[in-house]
Amino acid sequence: MADETGLFLYGIVPSDVEPTPDAAGVGEPPGEVDVVRHRDLAVLVSEVGLEEPIGRPADLTAYQTLLDGTAEVAPVLPVRFGTVVTGPDAVTDLLEAHHEQFAAALDEFEDRTQYTVHGRFDEQQLISELLAENPDAAALAEQVRGRPEIESREQRIRLGEMIAQAVELRREAENRALIDAVGELAVRHAPRQPSDELDAVNVAFLVGVDDEEEFVRVLEDFAEQRRDLIRTRLLGPLAPYDFVSAHQLVE
Known part of the structure; x- marks a missing residue:
């Protein structure tokens, strides 16, 4: 058969x-x-x-x-x-x-395409900036430096929580900055869930073909301004995967 x-x-x-x-x-x-x-x-x-x-x-x-x-x-x-x-x-x-x-x-x-902007923080650079800006975190980092994990467990947990919170707040700020930078060059945008704890930006944009060149230029400027802190990738042009949910009736 x-x-x-x-x-x-x-x-x-x-x-x-x-x-x-x-x-x-x-x-x-x-x-x-x-x-x-x-x-x-x-x-x-x-x-x-x-x-x-x-x-x-x-x-x-x-x-x-x-x-x-x-x-x-x-x-x-x-x-x-x-x-x-x-x-x-x-x-x-x-x-x-x-x-x-x-x-x-x-x-x-019609005449629109998706671009996805994905960026990830440089961990060491991010932690360096956090410690420079946050005296409490810097003090905890000093307390755990050179000490066995079992002796500094509580301080390490508190420091880890501070770093995680800082990453989340910075991620929210960077995503807002990215969306603001693109402005009206994107017809629509769709924030995406982080794929890694160090994700900095992750947003899909629906862009008209007439605006693609300027859109890419703006993204290059955005990435250049943050190149020491964020490793940014621009993926596209793509099919509009992130913009079909309202019409995707095939389950």
């Missing part, structure tokens, strides 16, 4: 979008990317075995590569990673049932 297959869904696009001949999907070997159309909408798909495990790093990379490449040439509404349906009829039923929502979302993302 042949293995049962389904369709892995990547993203919803206008119906005139065509996958490139070299587009590779998830799975091992990578699936061939196809498109299922209904009215003026379509979904990028590839065939997968229903018993095939999906979720390897290579699968996530294939998913993101396809969506980010598509977003460079057309609006795309990412579908939650790992969504698999039984076949083309299920895809057309989905597009018909939510046509207005999907069409409105694609209109919103």
